[in-house]
Amino acid sequence: xxxxxxxxxxxxxxxxxxxxxxxxxxxxxxxxxxxxxxxxxxxxxxxxxxxxxxxxxxxxxxxxxxxxxxxxxxxxxxxxxxxxxxxxxxxxxxxxxxxxxxxxxxxxxxxxxxxxxxxxxxxxxxxxxxxxxxxxxxxxxxxxxxxxxxxxxxxxxxxxxxxxxxxxxxxxxxxxxxxxxxxxxxxxxxxxxxxxx
Numbered sequence: 001x002x003x004x005x006x007x008x009x010x011x012x013x014x015x016x017x018x019x020x021x022x023x024x025x026x027x028x029x030x031x032x033x034x035x036x037x038x039x040x041x042x043x044x045x046x047x048x049x050x051x052x053x054x055x056x057x058x059x060x061x062x063x064x065x066x067x068x069x070x071x072x073x074x075x076x077x078x079x080x081x082x083x084x085x086x087x088x089x090x091x092x093x094x095x096x097x098x099x100x101x102x103x104x105x106x107x108x109x110x111x112x113x114x115x116x117x118x119x120x121x122x123x124x125x126x127x128x129x130x131x132x133x134x135x136x137x138x139x140x141x142x143x144x145x146x147x148x149x150x151x152x153x154x155x156x157x158x159x160x161x162x163x164x165x166x167x168x169x170x171x172x173x174x175x176x177x178x179x180x181x182x183x184x185x186x187x188x189x190x191x192x193x194x195x196x197x
Contacts, residue, residue, distance in 0.1 A: 022073035026156055029066035030164040030172060033149060036060040037171035040146075053182050053190040054131050057140060060149050061125035067152035071095055074160060084148075085115065085122040095155060102151035104175035105143055121145045136186025143176040150175045 019027065036059035042049040061084070068087040072079060081087055088096065100114055101107075109117070121144055127134060153172050156162060164172055183191045 020073075022070045022160070023162055025066050025070035025073055026160070026162050027164070029063045029070060029156075030153070030168055032059045032066065033063035033153060034164075034168045034171050036063055036146075036149070037174055051192065053142075053192060054128050054184075057128040057142060057145065057182060058125055060142075060145050061121070061128060064145065064149040064152055065125060067149070067156045071152075071156050071159065082125050083122050084124070085118045088118055089115075095159065098159065099148075099151045099155045102154040103147050104150065105147045105177070105179070117141065117144045118148065121148065131184050132188060134184065134186075136184060138184045140182050141180075142182045142192070143178065143180045146176045 036056050039052050039059060040056040042051045064084060065082060065087060068084070068091065069079065071091055072087070075092070077090060079087060079090065088099075091099075100109075100111070103109075106114070106117065120141060124140055124145055127138060128140065131138060150173065153164075157164065179195045181193050181195050183193065185191065
C-alpha cells in the first residue's frame with residue numbers, strides 16, 4: 001500500500017442512534033480507561049516486573065476527568081479545567097453521593113476524607129504527563145485515582161444507561177484491591193509501593 005492510500009471504509013450510518021456529545025465524551029473516557037488498565041498490568045520477567053507507571057497514571061487521570069465532563073455535559077455544562085476536584089464539585093450532590101457509593105477500596109470513607117483524597121489526585125493528568133519536569137519525590141496515591149476512575153465509570157454508565165464495549169468492561173470494572181503509592185525518582189524511573197491505609 002502506498003503511503004496516503006487507504007482501503008475503502010464504510011462509515012457507520014447512525015441514523016437516529018447518533019451518540020450525543022456527552023456519550024462521545026463517555027466513550028472517549030472508556031478508551032483512555034481501557035488503555036490505563038492495560039498499561040498498568042505488570043510485565044513479569046526473571047528477577048522482577050515492569051509496569052509503565054507514568055502513561056498508566058496519565059490515562060487513568062484523563063479518563064477520570066472525561067467521565068466527570070460527560071456527566072456535566074448531560075446537564076449542559078462544559079468546563080475546560082483539568083482539576084479533578086473542581087470538576088467533581090460541579091456535579092450535583094446526588095451524582096457525587098452515587099460516586100462515593102460506587103467506590104470499592106475507599107467505600108465508607110467520610111465525605112471530608114473523600115474530598116481530601118480527590119484534592120490529592122486532582123492534578124494527576126497535568127503532573128504525570130510531564131512528570132519528567134517535576135522534582136524527584138512526586139507521589140500519587142494510585143489506588144485512590146483508580147478507585148475514583150472506576151466509580152465514575154460506574155456512575156456515568158448507570159445514570160445514563162451508557163454501555164462500553166463488552167470487550168472493555170472487565171478492564172473498566174477492575175478496581176484496586178490494595179493501597180498503592182507511586183513515586184517519581186526524577187530520572188525517568190518510578191517506584192510502586194504498597195502502603196497500609
